[in-house]
Amino acid sequence: MSSIIITINGKDHSLDVDPQMPLLWAIRDVVGLKGTKYGCGVAQCGACTVHLNGEAVRSCVTKVSRAAGQKVVTIEGLSKNNDHPVQRAWQEIDVPQCGYCHSGQIMSAAVLLRDNPNPTDADIDAGMAGNICRCGSYLRVRKAIHLAAGMERKVSSRNE
Amino acid sequence: MNPRSPHTSPRWLNQKTMAMLSVGLFVTTVVTSAFTEERTPTTRPFTLVPATAPVGRDSMASVKAFANVYKVLMSPRCMNCHPAGDIPLQGDDSHRHAMAPRRGIDGKGVYAMKCTNCHQPTNTPGLHTPPGNPDWHLPPATARMVFQGRTPNQLARQLVDPKQNGGKNMAQLLEHAHDGLVVAGWTPGEGRTLPPLSHAEFTKAWTTWIKTGAFAPKP
Numbered sequence: 001m002s003s004i005i006i007t008i009n010g011k012d013h014s015l016d017v018d019p020q021m022p023l024l025w026a027i028r029d030v031v032g033l034k035g036t037k038y039g040c041g042v043a044q045c046g047a048c049t050v051h052l053n054g055e056a057v058r059s060c061v062t063k064v065s066r067a068a069g070q071k072v073v074t075i076e077g078l079s080k081n082n083d084h085p086v087q088r089a090w091q092e093i094d095v096p097q098c099g100y101c102h103s104g105q106i107m108s109a110a111v112l113l114r115d116n117p118n119p120t121d122a123d124i125d126a127g128m129a130g131n132i133c134r135c136g137s138y139l140r141v142r143k144a145i146h147l148a149a150g151m152e153r154k155v156s157s158r159n160e
Numbered sequence: 161m162n163p164r165s166p167h168t169s170p171r172w173l174n175q176k177t178m179a180m181l182s183v184g185l186f187v188t189t190v191v192t193s194a195f196t197e198e199r200t201p202t203t204r205p206f207t208l209v210p211a212t213a214p215v216g217r218d219s220m221a222s223v224k225a226f227a228n229v230y231k232v233l234m235s236p237r238c239m240n241c242h243p244a245g246d247i248p249l250q251g252d253d254s255h256r257h258a259m260a261p262r263r264g265i266d267g268k269g270v271y272a273m274k275c276t277n278c279h280q281p282t283n284t285p286g287l288h289t290p291p292g293n294p295d296w297h298l299p300p301a302t303a304r305m306v307f308q309g310r311t312p313n314q315l316a317r318q319l320v321d322p323k324q325n326g327g328k329n330m331a332q333l334l335e336h337a338h339d340g341l342v343v344a345g346w347t348p349g350e351g352r353t354l355p356p357l358s359h360a361e362f363t364k365a366w367t368t369w370i371k372t373g374a375f376a377p378k379p
């Protein structure tokens with residue numbers, strides 16, 4: 001088995017794994033980053049969301065071969081000091097209940113805000129509909145995304 | 161005889177010109193046939209074939225072939241990605257896609273809900289898991305190419321209308337039967353029924369429909 005190189009959170013990892021292995025397995029069990037969660041294994045819940053070249057893919061159905069030579073960012077790599085606006089807003093609103101779904105929620109929210117820095121409730125619903133929360137934290141998720149959008153707006157107006 | 165003699169060259173040109181003219185005439189008549197009815201909606205299609213129609217133009221054969229085309233296009237494997245709204249359908253009963261992914265401008269989804277975030281380049285193993293294709297998408301917002309709810313007459317006219325079919329001419333339409341995402345409908349992944357005809361039978365019906373004039377059935 002030849003090794004597969006994937007850049008995860010800015011660092012190259014050479015993985016001796018089956019190319020058919022789900023990326024989630026490689027991230028958790030081979031690389032040892034446990035922040036990304038396993039919920040359903042069939043792309044239905046969003047708990048396993050990571051960024052592959054900037055898109056919020058579901059790592060449970062993404063094969064390692066698709067990520068070969070590509071850039072992956074997990075919740076551990078979203079920011080240096082857990083200070084991405086989405087992470088700060090999540091802390092401020094105290095969004096998580098059990099917390100299991102939230103690394104996926106945050107990774108999806110980060111893509112949403114990158115693509116739409118000023119989302120409406122409808123935009124948030126459209127962008128976050130694939131992330132399921134069994135604790136029902138949806139209203140806090142929405143509130144935190146608005147807060148994060150406001151934080152980013154403040155930063156960009158200060159920089160202008 | 162010298163093949164470049166002045167006698168052969170004009171004859172060759174004549175044949176070529178004739179061939180080009182007849183192809184041009186054929187394409188023009190095929191393209192216009194689906195609009196003819198629109199202009200005269202009460203006229204039966206079978207009365208529209210001019211007496212001087214080029215060989216191959218045959219409204220009866222065309223409408224008959226389209227019945228098979230329609231059966232396939234309205235099957236869940238095709239129609240589920242040609243919904244009336246902006247959310248795809250799912251399953252053999254064509255229910256609304258779980259988690260309501262949106263079409264987006266380019267047909268590839270929005271934000272964290274892009275098609276290929278879940279739909280991989282190949283089918284995911286297992287029952288009812290996401291089917292895959294490298295080019296997974298819906299028609300774009302600029303040409304939504306709705307199949308759901310279309311009658312045979314409406315669908316036939318829409319398919320050959322470049323304003324509604326994504327700007328495809330007849331050659332591109334013929335080729336579309338072999339598009340990777342179209343062909344993927346016949347390897348849909350576990351738990352999904354196949355279209356009612358094989359891909360070869362569909363291609364035959366599609367080609368026959370177009371080459372015999374792309375006639376729309378009666379409204």
Ligand code: FES
Nearest residue numbers: 039040041046060
């Ligand atoms: S674990 Fe991947 S979507 Fe549920």
Ligand code: FES
Nearest residue numbers: 099101133134135
């Ligand atoms: S906070 Fe418990 S699943 Fe979302």
